[in-house]
Amino acid sequence: MSSTLPSPQRPESFSSPDLAPKLHLYTVGTPNGYKPSILLEELHAAYPDSKELVYDFIPLSFSEKDQKKPEFLAINPNGRIPALVDENVGGGHNIWESASILLWLIEQYDKDHKFSFTDAKLRADTLSWIFFAHGGVGPMQGQANHFYRYAPEQIPYGIKRYQEETLRLYSVLEDQLKKPESKGFLVGGKYSVADINVFPWVRGHAWAGLDIEPYPHVAKWLETIEARPAVYKGLGVPTRGKKLSKEEEDKKAEESRKNFGFGK
Numbered sequence: 462m463s464s465t466l467p468s469p470q471r472p473e474s475f476s477s478p479d480l481a482p483k484l485h486l487y488t489v490g491t492p493n494g495y496k497p498s499i500l501l502e503e504l505h506a507a508y509p510d511s512k513e514l515v516y517d518f519i520p521l522s523f524s525e526k527d528q529k530k531p532e533f534l535a536i537n538p539n540g541r542i543p544a545l546v547d548e549n550v551g552g553g554h555n556i557w558e559s560a561s562i563l564l565w566l567i568e569q570y571d572k573d574h575k576f577s578f579t580d581a582k583l584r585a586d587t588l589s590w591i592f593f594a595h596g597g598v599g600p601m602q603g604q605a606n607h608f609y610r611y612a613p614e615q616i617p618y619g620i621k622r623y624q625e626e627t628l629r630l631y632s633v634l635e636d637q638l639k640k641p642e643s644k645g646f647l648v649g650g651k652y653s654v655a656d657i658n659v660f661p662w663v664r665g666h667a668w669a670g671l672d673i674e675p676y677p678h679v680a681k682w683l684e685t686i687e688a689r690p691a692v693y694k695g696l697g698v699p700t701r702g703k704k705l706s707k708e709e710e711d712k713k714a715e716e717s718r719k720n721f722g723f724g725k
């Protein structure tokens with residue numbers, strides 16, 4: 462049976478046709494979607510000779526409901542992006558849930574622990590911050606986005622509840638990042654997978670109607686990470702989101718409402 466999913470595309474970093482991709486990323490330009498492309502680009506920059514890291518991406522379309530098609534459900538039974546198929550391992554392997562994909566990539570390909578740690582306590586700290594973001598920032602900010610941007614009726618209680626909880630989580634990040642020993646990163650005084658896992662969410666604070674100014678250390682952390690060339694490249698997969706005007710934001714929200722079936 463031929464696939465009805467979009468064709469794979471090559472990211473700019475691996476445009477050479479003689480490199481056969483063994484990693485296939487199913488993604489959309491959302492915070493969860495950007496996490497693995499950022500890490501893949503960081504790994505490529507850190508290990509430029511590794512052929513195992515050559516990847517392509519399949520830009521799924523929410524309006525076409527690609528994420529609910531049987532071909533994709535065979536890869537991710539939860540019907541959501543991102544998902545990764547890794548053909549470097551015997552028999553291939555499907556990995557889904559954004560944080561799980563990051564941990565898989567680190568375990569398999571970050572041989573020199575450039576974005577991870579060998580020390581048991583720092584590994585545990587990494588998991589703590591990853592679970593904090595995966596169970597807290599992502600879902601809470603996702604709900605803030607929903608009530609603030611997509612809900613067909615404005616429900617002030619829902620907006621307030623999720624915006625306030627997201628801001629509380631930002632204050633936890635702020636307290637960590639302001640410690641001198643943090644050196645501006647979440648774990649072990651260095652940029653790691655713990656930062657990559659939460660960065661795309663916090664970067665999208667404005668979409669949830671949130672202001673980052675009360676959190677200067679978080680704002681500085683965002684700026685530092687955003688300035689990394691690999692992060693720039695990762696944010697271009699599948700498409701580069703551009704800064705939108707208020708009118709463009711409202712149009713995008715309207716489109717998204719239609720795609721998710723709760724449009725006006």
Ligand SMILES: N[C@@H](CCC(=O)N[C@@H](CS)C(=O)NCC(=O)O)C(=O)O
Binds near residue numbers: 494542599
């Ligand atoms: N916990 C999951 C969340 C995945 C998720 O909610 N993905 C959204 C985009 S950010 C999605 O696929 N939405 C489409 C849908 O719900 O059908 C993860 O971190 O991978």
